Amino acid sequence: MKSFIEVRRDLHRIPEIGFQEFKTQQYLLDTITSFIKPYMRIIKWRTGFILVIEGINPRLQLGWRTDLDGLPVQEQTNLSYASEHEGFMHACGHDFHMTIALGLAKRFADVQPEHTILLYFQPAEEGPGGAEPMLEWVKAEHPELLPDYMFACHIAPEYPVGTVATRPGMLFANTSELFIDLKGLGGHAAFPHHTKDMTVAAASLIMQLQTIVSRNINPLEGSVITVGKMTSGTVQNVISDAARLEGTIRTVTAESMAQIKKRIQTLCEATALAFECDVTIDYGSMYYQVYNDAHCATSLLQYADSVEGMTAYECPPAMTGEDFGFFLKEIPGAMFWAGANTPYGLHHAKISPDENLIEQNILFVEGFLRQFHLK
Numbered sequence: 001m002k003s004f005i006e007v008r009r010d011l012h013r014i015p016e017i018g019f020q021e022f023k024t025q026q027y028l029l030d031t032i033t034s035f036i037k038p039y040m041r042i043i044k045w046r047t048g049f050i051l052v053i054e055g056i057n058p059r060l061q062l063g064w065r066t067d068l069d070g071l072p073v074q075e076q077t078n079l080s081y082a083s084e085h086e087g088f089m090h091a092c093g094h095d096f097h098m099t100i101a102l103g104l105a106k107r108f109a110d111v112q113p114e115h116t117i118l119l120y121f122q123p124a125e126e127g128p129g130g131a132e133p134m135l136e137w138v139k140a141e142h143p144e145l146l147p148d149y150m151f152a153c154h155i156a157p158e159y160p161v162g163t164v165a166t167r168p169g170m171l172f173a174n175t176s177e178l179f180i181d182l183k184g185l186g187g188h189a190a191f192p193h194h195t196k197d198m199t200v201a202a203a204s205l206i207m208q209l210q211t212i213v214s215r216n217i218n219p220l221e222g223s224v225i226t227v228g229k230m231t232s233g234t235v236q237n238v239i240s241d242a243a244r245l246e247g248t249i250r251t252v253t254a255e256s257m258a259q260i261k262k263r264i265q266t267l268c269e270a271t272a273l274a275f276e277c278d279v280t281i282d283y284g285s286m287y288y289q290v291y292n293d294a295h296c297a298t299s300l301l302q303y304a305d306s307v308e309g310m311t312a313y314e315c316p317p318a319m320t321g322e323d324f325g326f327f328l329k330e331i332p333g334a335m336f337w338a339g340a341n342t343p344y345g346l347h348h349a350k351i352s353p354d355e356n357l358i359e360q361n362i363l364f365v366e367g368f369l370r371q372f373h374l375k
């Protein structure tokens with residue numbers, strides 16, 4: 001078998017967006033098939049699958065989840081193994097997450113575990129969200145594959161390799177995507193008084209959206225509204241008849257999410273009135289916050305503390321979103337940040353995490369799952 005660094009590089013070359021992970025799924029299945037044992041079996045679901053590894057003496061079923069999808073980001077790393085898919089990149093570390101899961105599969109193929117291990121290879125974390133429908137499928141079709149406890153990691157650029165950073169309670173925020181379409185009346189650039197200019201309406205709306213967190217939400221409750229993409233118009237001397245804003249909302253409570261959406265509705269209605277146009281809102285997909293079970297998070301930190309080369313850090317929560325939150329809503333478990341030591345942040349076109357994290361986290365997670373026990 002190839003080294004795990006080579007495997008990660010292979011996966012890095014072929015990023016695919018949510019529910020389009022066809023090559024990725026095939027690569028993962030081919031790799032697992034090369035070392036699969038009679039006590040292991042694969043159950044496919046859409047572009048993902050579950051690898052079931054029967055334990056020798058299974059008192060528990062422990063789940064480990066990896067996400068599979070890349071992002072629509074044009075890579076700028078200049079790496080020899082950069083993305084071969086123009087306009088797409090593994091800019092959120094899912095190539096690392098997948099390699100760690102493959103590494104666990106290999107380690108448990110080499111030495112059968114005591115507990116039954118369920119490796120969830122889940123599509124579409126970045127959007128539209130694979131965790132919720134995957135969990136619904138398991139509950140309906142394979143309830144025997146529901147883990148008793150479930151874990152996952154996410155790379156963290158800002159921490160040194162070997163860091164395990166997590167906390168009991170909320171680790172990541174509630175999220176909701178946000179899509180706003182504005183439709184007006186286009187026309188000649190020289191005759192603005194005959195038009196309803198959607199570039200100006202959209203620009204005004206963006207500025208108003210940015211007042212919600214600063215003026216309407218309790219400052220002691222963190223919230224974020226980001227408009228990551230704005231499109232409007234066709235050419236420099238035609239007034240735009242259509243604009244679209246694409247963004248995301250992050251909150252720490254369901255109440256502030258509802259409050260923000262109410263305010264967005266009001267501002268959109270006001271924009272429609274002020275700019276004499278149609279404004280429609282679509283909230284896309286929403287993720288439940290990542291809420292760690294206290295015993296599971298503490299167990300991860302304590303185990304990290306006991307392993308040479310690993311550093312446990314009880315970290316603050318972040319406004320990142322993760323659909324792993326849907327698993328944790330129903331199954332006790334925890335997610336942790338795995339130190340990746342790179343100057344560029346998640347979703348940056350130049351992010352290049354330290355590959356040493358792969359081996360270290362395979363061994364860490366393997367050891368953690370093998371020794372995990374009930375309270």
Ligand SMILES: CC(=O)N[C@@H](CCC[C@H](N)C(=O)O)C(=O)O
Pocket residue numbers: 092125126127154175176177247248249285287319320321322323346
């Ligand atoms: C870990 C991470 O970066 N996750 C994404 C999840 C995105 C969810 C959804 N598409 C949204 O934008 O609301 C993140 O951006 O935090």
